[in-house]
Amino acid sequence: MKAKNTGDQHVPKSSPIPIGSGSGMAWVSSGKIIVRNPQEGASKATITTCKEIQLLINSLPVSDSVEVSQEDHLETIPLSYTDQGFIKVQLSPDRMSAFLEIKNECLKSYELIDCPPSTNLVLQARQTKQRIFRETKDTIINLLNQNHISFGIDLQALEDIITQQLEGLLLVAQGLAPGETIDDDVELLFEHKIDSDLSNALDTIDFKEMHSIPSVNAGETLAQKIIGKEGTPGTTVTNQIYKAREAKRITLLAGPGVEIVDNGLRAIANIEGLPRVQKSHNNWTISVDPVLNLSGDVDVKTGNIRFKGNVNIMGSVETDMNVSASGNITISNIVTRCKITAGGNVTIKGNIVNSEIISGGFIVICNAIKPLLSELLKTLEDLLISANLMLEKLPTNNKILFGNILMLLIEKKFTNFGTIIDKVSKKLKEVDLKLLGTYGTLLEKALVNLTGINILNFKSSLEYQALLTDLNNFYYYIESQVTSRSEIHIKVALNSVIKSSGDVIVTGGCFNTHILAEGSVHIDGIVRGGIIQAHDDIFIQQIGSEMGTKSVVIGSKDKKIKINQAFDGVTIKIGNMSRIIDRTMKNIVVLLDEDGYLQINSF
Incomplete structure (x- = not known):
């Protein structure tokens, strides 16, 4: 851009020149510099340039403030530069989508800003931008083809990019998605109700945990496997075959009371009882468990119920009666002033009044006794080490019983042994040991053998080690069980305590x-x-x-x-x-x- 000043004819009559001022003036109007000479004896106008505009006076560049007159030849050269653009092709990892990453070329320049008349004009400039889009539909298609993209090109998207000079990451091609794959499935053919959120979270469907306990007859079909199929192939934007995902396969496995027939497609019951389904990865294990069914009430006629398995009570549980089971408990009627303890889940369809309901009772017991059992095992192991060391120092032909050595060490070194045994015994009295099955009997027998003078009955180190091994096995078992969870399903509870693992x-x-x-x-x-x-x-x-x-x-x-x-x-x-x-x-x-x-x- 250039602006020239050759005399007064360039001074518009409407220019806002201060009245009564004899000094020279300069101003910018419509992007041009205009100069008015001073009256005789007055000083000329000065112009100070800016970094965005190069000022030439009489073809000579100036960088500082300089005096000017109407006779001077003024030229302005604005600074300009170009931001280079680019266009790139981006592919999605699965090659099902193609994108153009575009940044348009941009020409940046400056122009003078109009300034009022001044004896010392300081030039000012504003930036201007001009986008330059050089691509055509043909050049873009050629670029896509160079990147092996030939399928699913969106011509309308290309047209919009060109006409609107779009930039950014823009979708320009889309592949053909493969058909839907159908996974293997299992149709369960007995009456059931599943909590879908629970089954997804635990990856286990246990029909003993629902509101009603289903039962099946021998010979009844429990489950039918439906074979899935793989979806039709798709096409990538690079015109290659895109295979559908493989179908997830399921294997039916027979648990207790179940037989798998028809080449693995059907599960049938061999006994009457409770159907159960457990999922582990792609394996579905179908089993049938025996159930204790009581058609009437639990009262003084039946006595307290203790059962290793599941209990289904069709009536009520009357005042001061207790029901405990290692599995699940379902009660169809009311529960009044009693205690219900289940190793698994509890479902009570009637009202609960002044009662205590516990689900996951086995887990509750395990959590209660695990710390004390750990302390006891540590003491018993230390006692064994000390006894063996003392035994090694005795003559080989000695007739001292191992129990005597244990008793001596307890009296002299392990003085807290009796306190630990008492704490464990007290805790076990607070729980229903029948929920522990054979482990309950094992614990009771072990505590008897370790209490008071009974410890003298250990004739050898091997007898003591056998007891210690049994206790360790039980400890490892309960350690694997403490993370199991149960549920309680109830209708109404009044003045009661409800506990669930x-x-x-x-x-x-x-x-x-x-x-x-x-x-x-x-x-x-x-x-x-x-x-x-x-x-x-x-x-x-x-x-x-x-x-x-x-x-x-x-x-x-x-x-x-x-x-x-x-x-x-x-x-x-x-x-x-x-x-x-x-x-x-x-x-x-x-x-x-x-x-x-x-x-x-x-x-």
Whole structure:
């Protein structure tokens, strides 16, 4: 760009020149520099250039402030440069999508900004940008072909890129997706109800854990395998075959009471009982377990129920009666002032009044005795080492019994041995050892042999080591079981205690009841009074009352509490943070934020 000044004819009559000023003036109008000479004896105007504009006066460049007159020949040369663009082809890892990464070429230049008349004009400039798009549809298609992209090119997308001069990462070709692959499946042909969230989380479907316990007859078909198939191949943007994923295959395996027939396609029952399905990777093991079915009530006529397996009670459990089972317990009617302990799950379809319900009872026992058993085993092992060392120092023909050496060491060195035995014995009296099966008998026998003068009955080190081996085997067994989880399904509970090693599901309501769950709690009804506590998430339909019934909800710090309606006076606690609801709130989610503060949000 160039601007010239050759005399007064370049001075517009409307130019805003200060009245009464005799000094020379210079200004910028429509991108041109205009100069007016001073009156006689006055000073000329000066011009100071800027870094974006090169100023030539009479063909000579200037860099500092300089005097000018109308007779001077002025030229301006703006600074300009080009940002180079590029166009690249990008392929998705599966070669099913192709993209153009485009950055357009950009010409950047400057132009003078209009300035009012001044005796010392300081030039100012603004930047201008001009995008340059050099690609055509043919050049883009050639570029794609050079990168072996020939299938699924979107011509409309190319047209939009050219006409709109688009840039960025732009999709220009899409392959043909393969057909859907159908995995093997298993159709279960007996009556069942599955909690889909539970089956996905645990990778195990156990029909002893549902609201109703199904049963099957001998010869009945339990499951039918449906063979899947692989989907049709697709095509990549590079015009190559894209195979569909392989179908996941399932193998039917026979557990106890089941036979697999028809070349692995059908599972049939060999006995009557409870069907069970366990998934492990691609293997489905179908089995049938025996069940204790009681058609009436549990009362003084039946006595307390102790059963190694599952129990199905069609009636009620009456006052002061106890029911325990190593498996699952299902009760169809009410439970009043009694204790129900299941090694597995508990389902009670009637009301619960003044009772204690425990699921995962075996796990509860294991968690209770594991620390004490660990301490006892450590002491017994140290005692064995010390006894063997003492035995080595005795003459080979000595007739001292191993039990005498043990008793001496207990009196002189292991003085806390009796205290440990007492603690273990006391803890075992608090639990139902029948839930431990043969291990319960083993523990009782071991404690008898280790108590008081009975320890003198060990004739040799081998007898003592055999007892220690049995206890170690039991310890390793319970260590493998403590992570198992159970469930409790109930309708209504009043003035009761509910404990579960897993989840608690309530369909009706809880009144002055304490629920303690190692898993989650889900209450579809009302909570009036009591404590609801869980290690996982908690959901409650309604809690508290307009009368301000004291109700407490306790959650874990990394979990959340969801309540559809909470009345004022309800206490909510997560971790070390707690809050009392001071007004009725609906549809709330309570959790700790990243800073550990209690947050109550709407959902």
